[in-house]
Amino acid sequence: MKPSASDRLIIALDVGTRAEAISLALTLAPFAGWMKIGLQLFAAEGPDLVRAIRETGARVFLDLKLHDIPNTIARAVESVVRLDVQMLTLHLSGGGEMVRAAVAAAPEDLLLLGITVLTSANSETLREIGMVEDVSQQVVRLAEIGADCGIGGVVAGAQEIGALRKAVGESLKLVIPGIRPRGSEEHDQKRIMTPAEAVAAGADYLVIGRPITAAPDPTIAARKILEEIESCVFRTDCH
Ligand code: C5P
Numbered sequence: 001m002k003p004s005a006s007d008r009l010i011i012a013l014d015v016g017t018r019a020e021a022i023s024l025a026l027t028l029a030p031f032a033g034w035m036k037i038g039l040q041l042f043a044a045e046g047p048d049l050v051r052a053i054r055e056t057g058a059r060v061f062l063d064l065k066l067h068d069i070p071n072t073i074a075r076a077v078e079s080v081v082r083l084d085v086q087m088l089t090l091h092l093s094g095g096g097e098m099v100r101a102a103v104a105a106a107p108e109d110l111l112l113l114g115i116t117v118l119t120s121a122n123s124e125t126l127r128e129i130g131m132v133e134d135v136s137q138q139v140v141r142l143a144e145i146g147a148d149c150g151i152g153g154v155v156a157g158a159q160e161i162g163a164l165r166k167a168v169g170e171s172l173k174l175v176i177p178g179i180r181p182r183g184s185e186e187h188d189q190k191r192i193m194t195p196a197e198a199v200a201a202g203a204d205y206l207v208i209g210r211p212i213t214a215a216p217d218p219t220i221a222a223r224k225i226l227e228e229i230e231s232c233v234f235r236t237d238c239h
Contacts, residue, residue, distance in 0.1 A: 005226045006030075006031055006033050007033045008199070009031065009226065010036050011034065011212060012036045013053075016040065018045045021035075022056065024213055027218055027219060028219070029056055033059055037061070039064065061086065062089075064080070064089060067090065071101070073090065077102050081106065089115055090115065090151075099145065103149055112151045117135050122135065146172065147172055153172045155177065158178055161198070162201065173204040177189075178192050178193065179198055179207070195228045195232075208225065
């Protein structure tokens with residue numbers, strides 16, 4: 001059975017304080033099954049905030065983008081598991097041994113997500129650090145390492161969905177940020193897709209921040225996005 005539209009929607013809680021994060025999570029609970037806590041909020045408010053967001057009933061995507069030696073990664077994953085989060089990110093550029101250590105330390109119900117090439121990087125960045133210069137080639141190469149090592153999914157730009165599905169089929173969940181409903185402000189996102197376009201292209205989960213959290217009424221914005229996802233999810237030609 002296909003997951004419901006709200007099960008596919010992840011709200012990026014990119015705010016600086018516990019009070020703002022909890023207020024948003026409570027307001028948006030009827031619309032989104034997931035809340036994403038990133039480095040800014042985790043560094044400011046720590047594990048207590050993760051527990052508080054879990055208490056609102058949301059599933060938590062802890063976006064810590066781990067990258068370290070295999071033993072440290074395994075121990076970090078064990079600590080994160082005690083926070084009862086449901087998604088966690090790590091950099092696939094840490095290599096197979098590191099990724100396997102993370103997978104071995106994670107229980108089945110924690111979706112480990114690999115970061116391939118950050119969307120802030122381009123071919124110049126890759127050349128600078130001595131990697132394959134073609135971004136999409138590098139994304140696929142890293143995703144294949146992740147799939148071979150048993151991770152559950154990757155975070156990727158919407159434009160990479162096609163190449164990733166071709167390379168790894170349905171073996172990885174695709175979690176896609178850079179989503180903007182038609183007519184909404186782009187902010188600093190450069191390569192965007194609408195919610196319906198991303199789902200039609202093969203996205204499993206959409207990560208959406210400012211189009212909802214900075215809207216005059218976040219509940220109206222969230223409802224519209226859910227309707228857009230729903231209109232696509234239940235068509236047979238959609239993912
Ligand atoms: O506000 P907005 O919808 O642009 O938020 C997108 C979220 O997804 C932010 O938390 C951002 O850090 C995250 N993200 C992204 N691009 C990536 C990976 C993560 O925008 N490649």
